[in-house]
Amino acid sequence: MSNSTPTLKLYGSPTGGNVQRTLFVLYERNIPFTWHYLDFYKKEHKTPAHFARHPFGRVPVLEDGNTGFQLFESRAINRYLCTKYPDDSETSLYPTDLEKRAIVEQWMSVEQSDLDPHGMGIVFERVLKKAMKREPNEDQVAKLQKVVEQTLDVYEKTLASDGRKFLAGDALTLADVHHAPAFAFLEMAGMGHLFQSRKHVAEWWGRIKERPAWRKAWGQMKAKM
Numbered sequence: 001m002s003n004s005t006p007t008l009k010l011y012g013s014p015t016g017g018n019v020q021r022t023l024f025v026l027y028e029r030n031i032p033f034t035w036h037y038l039d040f041y042k043k044e045h046k047t048p049a050h051f052a053r054h055p056f057g058r059v060p061v062l063e064d065g066n067t068g069f070q071l072f073e074s075r076a077i078n079r080y081l082c083t084k085y086p087d088d089s090e091t092s093l094y095p096t097d098l099e100k101r102a103i104v105e106q107w108m109s110v111e112q113s114d115l116d117p118h119g120m121g122i123v124f125e126r127v128l129k130k131a132m133k134r135e136p137n138e139d140q141v142a143k144l145q146k147v148v149e150q151t152l153d154v155y156e157k158t159l160a161s162d163g164r165k166f167l168a169g170d171a172l173t174l175a176d177v178h179h180a181p182a183f184a185f186l187e188m189a190g191m192g193h194l195f196q197s198r199k200h201v202a203e204w205w206g207r208i209k210e211r212p213a214w215r216k217a218w219g220q221m222k223a224k225m
Contacts, residue, residue: 012060094173
């Protein structure tokens with residue numbers, strides 16, 4: 001992508017996992033954009049102006065300044081970005097080949113249905129409750145951890161089966177990108193051993209988190225903490 005004047009505007013805060021998911025794609029694909037920072041402590045995501053952008057009062061929201069088009073939900077935004085700004089190389093984040101894209105969609109579905117809700121549930125108990133000066137419910141953490149471990153066992157078997165570097169093959173795709181926020185926050189929650197105890201999962205996560213685009217996105221989050 002060229003470094004032309006940005007027409008895309010991203011509403012949100014880099015501290016949110018969903019915003020992190022979209023930042024990863026923007027930086028990985030070098031898509032120019034401008035920030036419209038929303039201060040959660042001031043509840044700027046719950047103002048009438050933002051409810052007009054996102055009916056649930058959440059982030060991120062992407063706006064195209066040329067057309068006025070607006071889109072919410074990070075996974076939808078990422079599909080949109082990869083389709084609007086295509087990369088037809090063998091390393092495309094969102095392949096155009098039907099079968100390759102279907103495999104990417106398959107693992108994105110697993111991330112959204114299995115890994116993210118249970119993993120971020122642990123993060124809520126261990127990280128967010130601490131920030132709110134509340135005690136975590138460790139019984140709930142144990143229940144959530146069991147599901148996360150079952151999911152990671154499937155990942156370990158899949159990654160080990162043919163030596164693939166990423167979930168959908170040997171190239172990074174949205175299937176991998178979409179996992180990054182939950183994995184990073186789980187490490188913050190003291191759950192890094194769940195990855196490190198699984199050789200192929202640990203190597204896969206290592207490849208993802210060393211991407212310059214992810215380091216840039218996660219660095220912005222840490223700067224705001």
